Amino acid sequence: MIDLEPFTSDDFAQLIGWIDNERLLTEWSGSLFGFPLTLDDMAWYVRGANDFAAPDVFIYKAVERETGLTVGHISLGGISQRDRSGRITRVLVGPGAARGRGYCALMVRALVRIGFAELGLHRIGLGVYDFNHGAIRCYRKCGFHTDGTLRDVARYGDEYWSLVEMSLLAPEWRAQQAALAAG
Numbered sequence: 001m002i003d004l005e006p007f008t009s010d011d012f013a014q015l016i017g018w019i020d021n022e023r024l025l026t027e028w029s030g031s032l033f034g035f036p037l038t039l040d041d042m043a044w045y046v047r048g049a050n051d052f053a054a055p056d057v058f059i060y061k062a063v064e065r066e067t068g069l070t071v072g073h074i075s076l077g078g079i080s081q082r083d084r085s086g087r088i089t090r091v092l093v094g095p096g097a098a099r100g101r102g103y104c105a106l107m108v109r110a111l112v113r114i115g116f117a118e119l120g121l122h123r124i125g126l127g128v129y130d131f132n133h134g135a136i137r138c139y140r141k142c143g144f145h146t147d148g149t150l151r152d153v154a155r156y157g158d159e160y161w162s163l164v165e166m167s168l169l170a171p172e173w174r175a176q177q178a179a180l181a182a183g
Contacts, residue, residue, distance in 0.1 A: 006061075007060055072107050108142045112168060125167040127150075128163070129162070143168050146166055
C-alpha cells in the first residue's frame with residue numbers, strides 16, 4: 001500500500017535522479033522541461049502547488065507505507081472549478097524494484113479519490129503516449145475510458161508520438177466504489 005504525500009524541495013534530487021535520460025524526461029513531461037532536469041526546473045514546477053489558498057496543481061510523491069520509501073510521483077493539474085475537471089499528469093514509478101509491483105494503479109486510484117471525493121471534480125482526464133502499453137493497461141484497470149487518439153501530436157527526434165486521451169467520470173468512479181464495497 002502507498003500514501004500520497006506532498007512533493008517538496010526535499011524530493012527534487014530523487015526525482016531528478018530517476019529521470020536520467022532525455023527520452024524518459026520527454027515521456028514524463030512532454031515539452032515542459034529540457035534535459036537535464038534541474039533544481040530550478042523543480043522549483044518552478046511546484047510553485048503553483050504552494051499556493052494553498054487556490055492551488056493550480058496538486059503534486060505528490062507516493063510513499064510505500066511499510067518501508068517509508070518513495071516509489072513514485074504523480075500530479076493532478078488543469079483544475080477547472082467551473083467545469084469541475086482536472087487532469088492527471090506526470091506519472092512516474094521509480095526505477096528498479098518499484099516497477100511492475102502495482103504502484104501505478106495504487107497511485108492513480110489514490111489521486112482519483114482525492115479528485116472526486118475531496119475536490120468534488122466531475123471529470124478527470126489524462127493523456128498517455130500510445131506506445132506506453134503498460135500505462136494504458138493501468139489506467140483501464142483504474143476505470144479510465146479511451147476518449148480518442150491525437151495522432152502524431154509530439155515529435156521526438158525523427159519520430160512522431162500519438163497521444164491516447166482517457167477519462168473517468170465521477171458517476172463511474174462512484175459505481176466502482178459501490179461495487180468494491182458490495183464485494
